[in-house]
Amino acid sequence: xxxxxxxxxxxxxxxxxxxxxxxxxxxxxxxxxxxxxxxxxxxxxxxxxxxxxxxxxxxxxxxxxxxxxxxxxxxxxxxxxxxxxxxxxxxxxxxxxxxxxxxxxxxxxxxxxxxxxxxxxxxxxxxxxxxxxxxxxxxxxxxxxxxxxxxxxxxxxxxxxxxxxxxxxxxxxxxxxxxxxxxxxxxxxxxxxxxxxxxxxxxxxxxxxxxxxxxxxxxxxxxxxxxxxxxxxxxxxxxxxxxxxxxxxxxxxxxxxxxxxxxxxxxxxxxxxxxxxxxxxxxxxxxxxxxxxxxxxxxxxxxxxxxxxxxxxxxxxxxxxxxxxxxxxxxxxxxxxxxxx
Ligand SMILES: Cc1cc2nc3c(=O)[nH]c(=O)nc-3n(C[C@H](O)[C@H](O)[C@H](O)COP(=O)(O)O)c2cc1C
Numbered sequence: 001x002x003x004x005x006x007x008x009x010x011x012x013x014x015x016x017x018x019x020x021x022x023x024x025x026x027x028x029x030x031x032x033x034x035x036x037x038x039x040x041x042x043x044x045x046x047x048x049x050x051x052x053x054x055x056x057x058x059x060x061x062x063x064x065x066x067x068x069x070x071x072x073x074x075x076x077x078x079x080x081x082x083x084x085x086x087x088x089x090x091x092x093x094x095x096x097x098x099x100x101x102x103x104x105x106x107x108x109x110x111x112x113x114x115x116x117x118x119x120x121x122x123x124x125x126x127x128x129x130x131x132x133x134x135x136x137x138x139x140x141x142x143x144x145x146x147x148x149x150x151x152x153x154x155x156x157x158x159x160x161x162x163x164x165x166x167x168x169x170x171x172x173x174x175x176x177x178x179x180x181x182x183x184x185x186x187x188x189x190x191x192x193x194x195x196x197x198x199x200x201x202x203x204x205x206x207x208x209x210x211x212x213x214x215x216x217x218x219x220x221x222x223x224x225x226x227x228x229x230x231x232x233x234x235x236x237x238x239x240x241x242x243x244x245x246x247x248x249x250x251x252x253x254x255x256x257x258x259x260x261x262x263x264x265x266x267x268x269x270x271x272x273x274x275x276x277x278x279x280x281x282x283x284x285x286x287x288x289x290x291x292x293x294x295x296x297x298x299x300x301x302x303x304x305x306x307x308x309x310x311x312x313x314x315x316x317x318x319x320x321x322x323x324x325x326x327x328x329x330x331x332x333x334x335x336x337x338x339x340x341x
Pocket of ligand 1: 039042044125195232254255257
């Protein structure tokens with residue numbers, strides 16, 4: 001068989017493989033009964049946390065915190081860049097972006113391709129008041145024309161090099177899955193993450209997986225090639241497997257579940273001990289100190305709670321660690337505990 005090779009940069013692939021190369025979402029769908037995604041979480045899933053998760057509790061794919069397209073196209077670009085900072089080892093990694101100006105999406109998407117991400121995700125779900133009043137995120141659920149422009153602009157920016165996906169909710173003030181998800185699925189997106197709550201629900205009611213299952217059926221009818229990910233209230237892999245079976249989603253996204261069980265994505269679930277969790281907190285603190293110099297210390301404290309809970313005396317240890325005023329003070333305190341246990 002004649003094989004034609006094209007050589008682009010680092011890759012040398014047969015022509016037919018290049019033409020039919022599957023995007024990361026399709027690869028994951030084809031390789032697993034259901035795949036698992038670490039949810040994008042503002043002020044949580046930065047490069048430091050993602051690196052720690054990848055080492056100890058790897059999800060199949062991760063997303064960045066949401067990064068603003070208007071900020072990217074302004075003098076404040078450097079601040080936005082810190083949200084897209086990553087290393088090769090975090091891949092597959094999706095950059096999540098938000099905003100209300102299609103032109104800025106196109107520009108930022110072009111840059112995201114250059115930065116080596118595996119995909120671009122558009123946030124059409126964030127319900128926070130200050131964000132919604134800019135016309136972005138969940139406000140787009142009520143503005144299909146702008147949502148369509150944004151998707152098309154992002155696709156132009158990505159140039160077909162990496163997939164474009166959307167993460168959204170099942171409605172604005174009321175459930176609107178049929179209308180909203182049908183619309184999104186007619187826009188040629190590569191993946192759709194459905195968080196089973198409306199904007200109005202915030203996080204106050206249980207996630208509605210029946211509506212997520214509805215989105216899967218719409219996908220089957222409207223856009224069979226789009227990969228669908230379900231999201232909301234999944235705390236364990238087993239729950240995720242059950243949810244995927246019941247709803248038909250291809251993948252399951254877990255957010256707050258990792259606060260309760262840091263090892264939620266780990267292959268074998270094990271009992272953790274204080275020593276091990278302190279060692280991971282130490283790793284996280286050192287990496288934060290090293291990589292995100294200039295970043296304030298205080299935001300790091302939320303991770304103390306995430307790593308140090310559920311043990312005998314965890315409350316006392318935590319209270320002591322929370323008293324630290326700097327990276328080095330926290331590292332000293334951790335060392336003292338590690339030596340004493
Ligand atoms: C602290 C925090 C920050 C979040 N930031 C983002 C974000 O930047 N982008 C986004 O799409 N969703 C964000 N979310 C929503 C989560 O990605 C997810 O949709 C939500 O928590 C429901 O999933 P869960 O029940 O597994 O946590 C955030 C959630 C939390 C708790």
